[in-house]
Amino acid sequence: MLRRTLMAALAALPFATPAAAQPAWPTQPITMIIPFAPGPIDGVARIIGDAMGRDLGQPVVIENIPGAGGTIGVGRAAQARPDGYRILMHNIGMSTAPTLYRRLAWDPVRDFEPIGIMNRNPMVWIGRPSFPGTTLAEMTAFLQRQGTAANLAHAGLGSSSQLCAMLMQAALRSQATTVPFRSSGEVFPELNSGRIDLYCDQTTSALGQVQGRTVKAFALAAPARLPMMPEVPTTAEAGMPDFQLSIWQALFAPAGTPRAVVERLNRALRVALADPRVVARLNELGTAPEPEATGSPEALRALLASEVARWKPIIEAAGEFAD
Numbered sequence: 001m002l003r004r005t006l007m008a009a010l011a012a013l014p015f016a017t018p019a020a021a022q023p024a025w026p027t028q029p030i031t032m033i034i035p036f037a038p039g040p041i042d043g044v045a046r047i048i049g050d051a052m053g054r055d056l057g058q059p060v061v062i063e064n065i066p067g068a069g070g071t072i073g074v075g076r077a078a079q080a081r082p083d084g085y086r087i088l089m090h091n092i093g094m095s096t097a098p099t100l101y102r103r104l105a106w107d108p109v110r111d112f113e114p115i116g117i118m119n120r121n122p123m124v125w126i127g128r129p130s131f132p133g134t135t136l137a138e139m140t141a142f143l144q145r146q147g148t149a150a151n152l153a154h155a156g157l158g159s160s161s162q163l164c165a166m167l168m169q170a171a172l173r174s175q176a177t178t179v180p181f182r183s184s185g186e187v188f189p190e191l192n193s194g195r196i197d198l199y200c201d202q203t204t205s206a207l208g209q210v211q212g213r214t215v216k217a218f219a220l221a222a223p224a225r226l227p228m229m230p231e232v233p234t235t236a237e238a239g240m241p242d243f244q245l246s247i248w249q250a251l252f253a254p255a256g257t258p259r260a261v262v263e264r265l266n267r268a269l270r271v272a273l274a275d276p277r278v279v280a281r282l283n284e285l286g287t288a289p290e291p292e293a294t295g296s297p298e299a300l301r302a303l304l305a306s307e308v309a310r311w312k313p314i315i316e317a318a319g320e321f322a323d
Contacts, residue, residue: 025261026058031086032251035073035093037066039183040204040285044249045089047281048118051272056264069158069322071097071104078111082256084265087115091249093158095307099315100158100322108308114300115251116266117290118273119282121202122222123164123245124232126215128194136219136238139198143174150176153187153199157322160247161187163311164200164221166318171243191215202247203229203286221245228286248290250300262297270295 032049034041042062049060065073070093080086094108125139133139143150152169154162157180165178179196181187184205190196192214199215203226210217210229219238220226235243251269253262272278273289282289294303315321 025084025264026056028085029059029061030056030084031061031063033073033077033080033086033088034062034064035066035070035077035088035090036064037183038064039185040202041089041091041249043285044119044204044282044287047278047285048269048272051275051278052265052268055268055271069093069097069100069156071101071106075106077252078106078254080254082113082254082258084253084257084261086254087265088112088252089118089249090252092160092163092247092307092311094250094252095304096158096163096311096315098308099312100320102321103323108304109301111255112252113255113257113262114297114304115253115262116269116295116297117248117250117300117303118269119287119289120246120248121160121204121287122220122226123160123200123247124203124206124210124220124229125164125168125198125200125218126191126206126210127198127218128191128196129214129216130194131197131216134216134218136233136235136240139218140168140172140240143168143176143198144172147175148177150174151179151197152176153179153181153191153196155181155184155187155201157320160202160245161200162320163314164245166314166320167243167245168200170314170317171240188215207286226286227283248303250303266295266297 032045034045045062049062053060065076074088074090077086077088098104098108127139133142152165154165169176184201187199188209191199207228209215217232219235220232221235221244225234270292279289
């Protein structure tokens with residue numbers, strides 16, 4: 001009698017059934033930290049974040065935390081609670097910061113869980129409207145001929161434009177004078193006016209300038225031409241097949257985030273990148289979604305390791321450090 005009474009009582013309790021299990025994640029909005037000031041990267045983040053939010057059933061909110069070449073925002077993300085509600089969107093700078101900043105407070109491998117690669121932005125070489133030449137060969141000849149008299153802009157230590165400039169100077173063994181700015185937005189007025197000779201930028205930033213013909217475009221550092229700037233040849237077509245550079249952008253979660261949450265975020269990212277509306281809007285910005293085959297957390301982990309190894313000797317040889 002006592003046993004039957006206890007079993008009946010347990011069956012009546014609401015938490016005694018599977019239906020009362022923990023609610024599915026997520027149950028609140030997700031914040032995507034961008035470690036830079038508002039700019040072109042926000043457009044990509046909002047397009048993909050909005051689509052992820054629809055799949056997750058919760059909005060994805062953008063939070064810009066700029067400063068120190070992106071390292072402040074990354075540090076903030078590393079210290080977030082590992083529950084998936086604060087994630088990081090970062091780019092190739094995640095792999096170059098450990099060499100550029102010799103006293104970095106965070107480690108890209110130790111302090112983060114990879115979620116997945118979002119997209120890749122090819123770099124494009126551009127010059128002032130009055131530049132004496134129209135081809136990549138004429139641009140590289142100018143750099144070699146002018147030496148320190150040539151000036152080459154970049155958008156700050158650790159920026160993709162600085163990495164591109166380092167790579168070109170190493171390839172040519174040239175000694176152009178580099179001129180640092182704080183953002184691409186500061187570079188273009190100087191380039192348009194002719195006070196800066198050359199600049200290498202992501203297509204998402206430079207597309208409007210190239211289409212408006214306010215700069216000269218020499219070559220795209222990618223395997224194929226872009227539909228949005230079809231007249232710009234690739235570096236391979238222009239005679240430098242080994243010079244290719246695309247800046248990847250990816251999502252990360254703080255270390256310790258549950259695997260199930262990471263996998264759910266990755267699934268939402270893959271759903272977003274397969275949406276034809278997202279693909280079309282990214283293409284309009286001059287970029288493309290990462291293919292499914294390389295969209296896993298494991299693929300991002302491998303990419304990060306290879307990029308750290310690739311850039312470390314280049315940065316050390318250039319001797320340009322942020323601290």
